[in-house]
Amino acid sequence: MGTIAEGVKQAIDNCLKVKKGDKLVVITDKETLDIGSALREAAEKKAGKPAQFFIMEDFGVRPIPFPDGVKEALAAADVSIYAAQGAKGELQTFRRPMLSAIEANPRLRHGHMIGITSQIMTDGMCSDYKEIQRISKLVYEKVKNARTIRVVTDKGNDFTAEFSPDLKWIISDGDIRPKHWSNLPDGEVFTCPATLNGQVVIDGCLGDFFTEKYASIEETPIRVQVKDGRAIRSTLQCDNEKLLKEYAEYVFDSDENSNRVGEFAVGTNTGLTHLIYNLLQDEKFPGIHIAFGSSYPNKTGAKWDSKTHVDGVLKSPSIYVDGEPIMIQGKFQLG
Numbered sequence: 001m002g003t004i005a006e007g008v009k010q011a012i013d014n015c016l017k018v019k020k021g022d023k024l025v026v027i028t029d030k031e032t033l034d035i036g037s038a039l040r041e042a043a044e045k046k047a048g049k050p051a052q053f054f055i056m057e058d059f060g061v062r063p064i065p066f067p068d069g070v071k072e073a074l075a076a077a078d079v080s081i082y083a084a085q086g087a088k089g090e091l092q093t094f095r096r097p098m099l100s101a102i103e104a105n106p107r108l109r110h111g112h113m114i115g116i117t118s119q120i121m122t123d124g125m126c127s128d129y130k131e132i133q134r135i136s137k138l139v140y141e142k143v144k145n146a147r148t149i150r151v152v153t154d155k156g157n158d159f160t161a162e163f164s165p166d167l168k169w170i171i172s173d174g175d176i177r178p179k180h181w182s183n184l185p186d187g188e189v190f191t192c193p194a195t196l197n198g199q200v201v202i203d204g205c206l207g208d209f210f211t212e213k214y215a216s217i218e219e220t221p222i223r224v225q226v227k228d229g230r231a232i233r234s235t236l237q238c239d240n241e242k243l244l245k246e247y248a249e250y251v252f253d254s255d256e257n258s259n260r261v262g263e264f265a266v267g268t269n270t271g272l273t274h275l276i277y278n279l280l281q282d283e284k285f286p287g288i289h290i291a292f293g294s295s296y297p298n299k300t301g302a303k304w305d306s307k308t309h310v311d312g313v314l315k316s317p318s319i320y321v322d323g324e325p326i327m328i329q330g331k332f333q334l335g
Helices: 004-015 030-047 068-076 090-103 118-122 129-143 210-214 241-253
Strands: 024-028 052-055 079-084 109-114 148-152 158-162 170-172 180-183 188-191 195-202 222-227 261-267 287-293 309-314 318-321 324-328
Touching: 004 030, 004 109, 004 118, 004 129, 024 030, 024 068, 030 052, 030 079, 030 118, 052 068, 068 090, 079 090, 090 109, 090 180, 129 170, 129 188, 129 324, 195 261, 195 309, 210 241, 241 309, 261 309
Parallel strands: 024 052, 024 079, 079 109, 109 180
Antiparallel strands: 148 158, 148 318, 158 195, 170 188, 188 261, 195 222, 261 287, 287 309, 318 324
């Protein structure tokens, strides 16, 4: 564990690499104001100029729509930071339009810190990013030409994903460059699978607003069969009836692709020692997470999209790349 100041320095100096003269945008909310303000202060010190600083509640009761003023600020910026908590419905109303605006600016280096907390700033943001970059490269070399990857856990998860050379594997290791955005803390290698089949058992935590609402789902895991890349509603099981209802509505009732597997990712932040049940950090924990919904087409090259994206973290998986184990029960086997 480190300090918030160390986590801030990591984000500003090592990940975003803020330099003198950079035009800055920082977006935060009231709950995250201390962290947002610390990031702003450190970025302004490096850039030698003030940031455009936005507090989300200033625009109204959440969930809020994406304001034109923020869009215009992002279009002119060199570095942007989003450090705020999630609100139900805001992925569609705010964050997806914001990411579209970010991707439209080829100069922009963006750090995306949805759900950031003081605990994460002193934990995942203080990891050794040189080591994360080393592990991420090793994983990338193993998976970049994979035809199939099988993922098995003791909880009954057993699925096989298939991959296409037309879909890009992305290294997300804290080295944020122009025309790219990355979640912070970082540490994953991901793509959109061509298809996926088998039993999915999500027993860590979930993404979007679910992570803050339900935290650990180890005792009430999500179980669902996936066929040809799509979750089958009739097979969905969860012992938490409220979670089951909300998750079913999200995955099956949002749009025509919200039940489609849009992301397959290997977590590579080996500085993390345990799940904290906050997706921003836990999806980087060494292991596997998959997501139903958006394929991040601008990153992966997929030809389809969804307005939703809900990640699910699997605990202690074994991962077999074209039959070769690269992880056994949560421990990397990279040679």
